[in-house]
Amino acid sequence: MTVLVLLRHGQTEYNAEGRLQGSLDVPLGEHGRNQAAAAARAIVDGYGVPDRIVTSPLSRARDTAAAVGALVPVPVTVDRRLRQRSYGEWEGLTWDEVKLRWPRDYERRLRGEDPQIAGWDVAAEVSARVSEALAEACDGARLVVVVSHGSAIMxxxxxxxxxxxxxxxxxxxxxxxxxxxxxxxxGWSLARYGLSAAAAD
Known part of the structure; x- marks a missing residue:
């Protein structure tokens, strides 16, 4: 049996402002660093020492993964396939700005569909590359911690x-x-959903 813990990175200033990041390499803010440290401690306390820690290459994920790695004698490995999807020409904008400039594509996104904008990473392709990375990370392992991004994890x-x-x-x-x-x-199953350091206390 393999247990796969899928951790979303801590908050960035872009997150706090409601801006879309996607492939932009936005670092953790102070609150995000505190979140990462708390999540790392809760995961290690709750699950023990992982066999592997694997992360997206973007700094907000790498720094979150480093918080886990600081607590255990396990190296952190970077896998580019775990990066966040590109939001194309929406990156750096707020959702209000997107809604104003691309109302039809905004509505498509709300329905869970891919907007038809330049540079957008379509769901099927992101799903394939991320799941491939997850499966490889888990091969032969008992416990794996992966740090990535909201859309990529989903x-x-x-x-x-x-x-x-x-x-x-x-x-x-x-x-x-x-x-x-x-x-x-x-076969895979969803064992737990939406856990946090606060919920683990």
Whole structure:
């Protein structure tokens, strides 16, 4: 059996301002660093020492993963496939700005569909690359901690669970929260959802 802890990075200043980050490399803010430290302690206390810690290359995820790595004798490995999807020409904008300038594509996004804008990473492609990275990270391991991004975690999880990339079943994972997937006999299941350091206390 493999237990996979999927941790979303801590909050950035862009997150606090409601700006879309996507592929932009925005660092953690002070609150995000505190969130990362608390989440790391809760995960290690709750699950023990992981066999592997794997992270997106973006600094907000790497620094969150480093908080976990600081508590255990396990190196942090970077996998580019775990990066956040690109939001194309929406990156750096607020949702209000997006709604004003691209009303139809904004509505498509609200329905869980891919907007038809330049540079957007479509769900099916993100789902495929993230799930591939997750499966490889878990190969032969008992416990794996992966640090990534909201959309990337959701889309990769949907693929492992055999669900459509446009399904809204898993909703939105808050910053420094984590989901737990488990596998036995070749199939994945969602064991826990939306956990946080506060919930673990």
């Amino acid at each position: 889309l990769g999880s949907l693929a492992l669970l055999g669900l459509d990339a446009h399904a809204t079943t898993l909703g939105k994972l808050p910053h420094a929260h984590w989901n737990v997937l488990a596998t036995a006999h070749g």
